[in-house]
Every structure is written in structure tokens, then in C-alpha cells.
Amino acid sequence: MLNALVAYAAEEGEAHNPLIPAWYDIIWSGVCFVVILFVFWRVALPKMQALLDQRAAAIEGNIAKADEAQRKAEAALEEYTAQLAEARKEAGEIREAAREDGKKIVTEAKDTAAAEAARLTAAAHSQIEAERQSALVSLRSEVGTLALDLAGGVIGETLSDDAKAQAVVDRFLADLEASEKAAK
Secondary structure: OHHHHHHHHHHHHHHOOOOOOOHHHHHHHHHHHHHHHHHHHHHHHHHHHHHHHHHHHHHHHHHHHHHHHHHHHHHHHHHHHHHHHHHHHHHHHHHHHHHHHHHHHHHHHHHHHHHHHHHHHHHHHHHHHHHHHHHHHHHHHHHHHHHHHHHHHHHOOOOOOHHHHHHHHHHHHHHHHHHHHHHO
């Protein structure tokens, strides 16, 4: 059977070239091409164009959103930078104020301590002076009594007259103070 087909093809092949289609095939192929082209042109191409337009609009919208977000981010960064600079400035001012306050507190504490020391020193001097006066009065009376007893022992009689004894003691102590002052 294969031989028969080859023989038939060889007979037709002499009259007809197999590379060139028949005229009716060309016409029907052209009609089909025009129908498919018309359907593609009227149905598929507008849908594809609408889809591409939607994608282009979506992409442009996303680009616009991205640009807006970029501008907002840059504005936020500038605001943050400004706030950071302001915060650093305020921190510097607070540190400087704290240093000044610290110096004032130290100065006030020193002044208060100096005033307290002066008050305590004055109180101590007053107390010492009061105790010295008290000791001086006590010493005068004791020295007077001892001097009278000693004088009574030297003389051999007791000195019982208080006014006279007091005058002797005062005179003795005055002489003693005068000799001390002369020695200095």
C-alpha cells in the first residue's frame, strides 16, 4: 500500500508542486485569518488594552503612593531631626542650669557653714568668758579665804572682820594682777 501511495503522489506531483498550496486553500485561509483578526481586534485587543491600562494606572498609583510616602518619611525625618536638636539644646540648657544651681547651693552651703561656725565660735567665746568670770569670782573668794587663813596663821590671830578681810584680799589680788600685767 505504501508503494501505491508513493506512485499516486508521484503522478500528481508531476502536475502539481507540493510547496505551493491550491488557490482555494489560500482563499479560505485568508477568510479565516480575516475573521480571526476581526474577532481579536474587536474582542481580545480591547480587553487586553483595558487590562494593560488598569495595570499602568495601578503602577502609577503605587508610584504616587510611594512618592507620597517618601515625602512623608523625609518630612518626619526632618521633624525628628529638629526635635532631636531641640532636645539636645534643652538638655544642654538643663545641664548648665544644674551646674549653676549646684554652684549656688555649694556657695549657700559654704556661707551657711561659715555663719554657723562664726555663731558657734562666738557662743563658745561667750561661754568661755562666762566660765572665766565665774572661775575668777570663785578663785577670788577661795584665794581670799586662804590668804586670810594664812595671814591669820602668820599673825597669830584670826581675821574675823569681813569688811577688813575683803579689803585686804582685794588689795592683794589687785597687786597680783598688776604684777602679772607688768611681767607681760
